[in-house]
Amino acid sequence: MEILNHFSLKKYNTFGINAFAKRYVAIHTVDELKAILRQNKTEPKFILGGGSNMLITKDIEALVVHIELKGKKIDRQDANHVWIECQAGENWHELVIWTIDQDFGGFENMSLIPGNVGTTPIQNIGAYGTEIKDTFVSCEALNIDTQEIRTFTKDDCHFGYRDSIFKNEVKDQFVITSVVFKLTRHNHAINTSYGDITAELAKKNITNPNLKQVSNAVIAIRQSKLPDPKILGNSGSFFKNPILEKADFEKIHLQFPEMKYYDVSESQVKIPAGWLIEQAGFKGKRFGDAGIHENQALVLVNYGAATGNEILAVSKNIQETIFKIFGIQIEAEVNIV
Numbered sequence: 388m389e390i391l392n393h394f395s396l397k398k399y400n401t402f403g404i405n406a407f408a409k410r411y412v413a414i415h416t417v418d419e420l421k422a423i424l425r426q427n428k429t430e431p432k433f434i435l436g437g438g439s440n441m442l443i444t445k446d447i448e449a450l451v452v453h454i455e456l457k458g459k460k461i462d463r464q465d466a467n468h469v470w471i472e473c474q475a476g477e478n479w480h481e482l483v484i485w486t487i488d489q490d491f492g493g494f495e496n497m498s499l500i501p502g503n504v505g506t507t508p509i510q511n512i513g514a515y516g517t518e519i520k521d522t523f524v525s526c527e528a529l530n531i532d533t534q535e536i537r538t539f540t541k542d543d544c545h546f547g548y549r550d551s552i553f554k555n556e557v558k559d560q561f562v563i564t565s566v567v568f569k570l571t572r573h574n575h576a577i578n579t580s581y582g583d584i585t586a587e588l589a590k591k592n593i594t595n596p597n598l599k600q601v602s603n604a605v606i607a608i609r610q611s612k613l614p615d616p617k618i619l620g621n622s623g624s625f626f627k628n629p630i631l632e633k634a635d636f637e638k639i640h641l642q643f644p645e646m647k648y649y650d651v652s653e654s655q656v657k658i659p660a661g662w663l664i665e666q667a668g669f670k671g672k673r674f675g676d677a678g679i680h681e682n683q684a685l686v687l688v689n690y691g692a693a694t695g696n697e698i699l700a701v702s703k704n705i706q707e708t709i710f711k712i713f714g715i716q717i718e719a720e721v722n723i724v
Contacts, residue, residue, distance in 0.1 A: 475505025
């Protein structure tokens, strides 16, 4: 367990920002994590997972604790369900493929989402009508100050749209070490209600898809729209889709009748942020080495040497322009560091 000084984080964030950690250590066991936190109690600490949901705007003047806890197993199963326990440092997409290969259902619509398992409950990640909360049972998390393990149930987590207790009430207080999910073994509730998935399956003449076929369709869609971070630095969707009260939306919709929207509840509507950004003329635009991807307006990219602050400036420009045109505020989904 070696602590390294002035350590480059370029390979450890998917935007490829060349920022440095004052000190860095990789953690492979819970005991190592407890020891590091105990031995460096007074030093500022920054917990690093897969680096896929953050934009680094400056060097990190702290001890960066990189969670690389590995391992996954079937905890238990009954006739219809299986409970999977997975360590926080496992790659999310690799876990998805592992479950699909065993015909366990529930993750297929979230194929190819970047990042590690430990950060999935924090963000309540989701795609194509599915979210982590749909399969989440509980997670174990280590208290940074006391080094005590606490179990958070689904109810404890206060899941919302890209939101949880870990972004609010207990922010920066815990490190998630493992997560338990409940998946189906039979009679999978396959969700192909999103038009993109329906179209992709139709291309292959698939009318009654299995888990693997849905996963492959999602992978094909994501690869057609989203750049590979290993080739072009990005963090996936940079912005949340704004949710408006129906009364507010109806006023805006009168002015922009072509605006796309989805009902969230009887009183709320979700607007695709990508549509707003594209209508505002940003899709495919480039500002030096920072820009907006040509195939998906929700994705900000680093063409090579952009700084975090340059990408942040582009995001603020987008937010201000959207508000000026539509009167709608869009929030960053990515954590700004």
